[in-house]
Amino acid sequence: MSHEVEIGGFKVGAGQRPFLIAGPCVIESEQLVMDTAGAIAGIATSLGLPYVFKSSFDKANRTSINSFRGPGLEKGLAVLKKVKNQFGLPVLTDVHTEEQATEAGKVVDVLQIPAFLCRQTDLLIAAAKTGKVVNVKKGQFLSPHEMGNAVKKIEECGSRNIILTERGSSFGYNNLIVDMRSFPIMRSFGYPVVFDATHSVQLPGGGGTKSGGQREFVEPLACAAAGAGVDGFFMEVHPNPDEALSDGPNMVPLHQLKSLLERVLRICDAANPKK
Structure with missing residues (x-):
């Protein structure tokens, strides 16, 4: 069983009700971030759902060199700080280098290690040393058992503020699958597990110079994960995904979020009646 990890003013794992990590993939503008954060916060409050706002100041692993990456570290952290101050929300962002981890750790509540970088020892150590919660996404190329090595690297720095996130495994070219066994396997390491x-x-890479996506399968997969038992859900959300500058094809439209979460939470409550 996973133990509790504190994020902002609430605890996750160890039998707590599932929490939500959600927001636009990348910081496109301050206005978009503030509008989306406020709207999702309202939905989460109405459902009694602990909420962490997510958006990235830099998407360093875009398919094409011409793809939009974000406003950068300084401007991006300023926007995330405004979200914290105005809405009182804990915030999460990706980091790609040790220097980014150190600087972002001065502002955000959760440092996220992208899936492609989950084996980067120096990055994991730098994130752990900030004292903030570290959310490690499982690499598409790893088995869930191998995530125990990432956990050990962070623990060796004296940190127990760890979350692990499943985001699918490579299955042939341009495709991912989710192995539901990964949730209990990663939970066995003693920390909360989130489903992305x-x-x-x-x-x-399904779009040639960009990734494709099948957002119509977000709900059935989230429902399956709810039944399998997870501690939280990660969802990238946008008011108009078809016009988003990153990850549009797989993002949840904002107007569909509440009904999606209502269904997922009903399954969580049925599968885990003590939560």
Whole structure:
């Protein structure tokens, strides 16, 4: 069983009700971030759902060199700080280098290690040393058992503020699958496990110079994960995904989020009646 990890003013794992990590893939503008954060916060509050806002200041692993990456570290952290101050929300962002981890750790509550970088020892150590919660996404190329090595690297730095996230495994070219066995396997390491419902329906590189996605499968996969038992859900959400500058094909439209979460939570409550 996983133990509790504190994020902002609430605890996750160890029998707590599932929590939500959600927001636009990348910081496209301050206005978009503030509008989306406020709207999702309202939905989460109405459902009694602990909520962490997510958006990235830099998407360093875009398919094409011409793809939009974000406003950069300084401007991006300023926007995330405004979300914290205005809405009182804990915030999460990706980091790709040790220097980014150190600087972002001064502002955000959760540092996220992208799936492609989950084996980068120096990055894991730098994130752990900030004292903030570290959310490690399982690489598409790893078995869930191998995530125990990432956990051990962080623990060796004296940190127990760890979350593990499943985001699908490579299955042939430009396709991902989700192995539901990964949730109990990764939970066995003693930390909360999150399901990334939107990146799991991504078609990596499927658009040639960009990734494709099948957002119509977000709900069935999220429902399956709810039944399998997870501690939280990660969903990238946008008011108009078809116009998003990153990950549009796999993001949840904002107007569909509440009904999706209502169904997922009903399954969580049925599968785990003590939560």
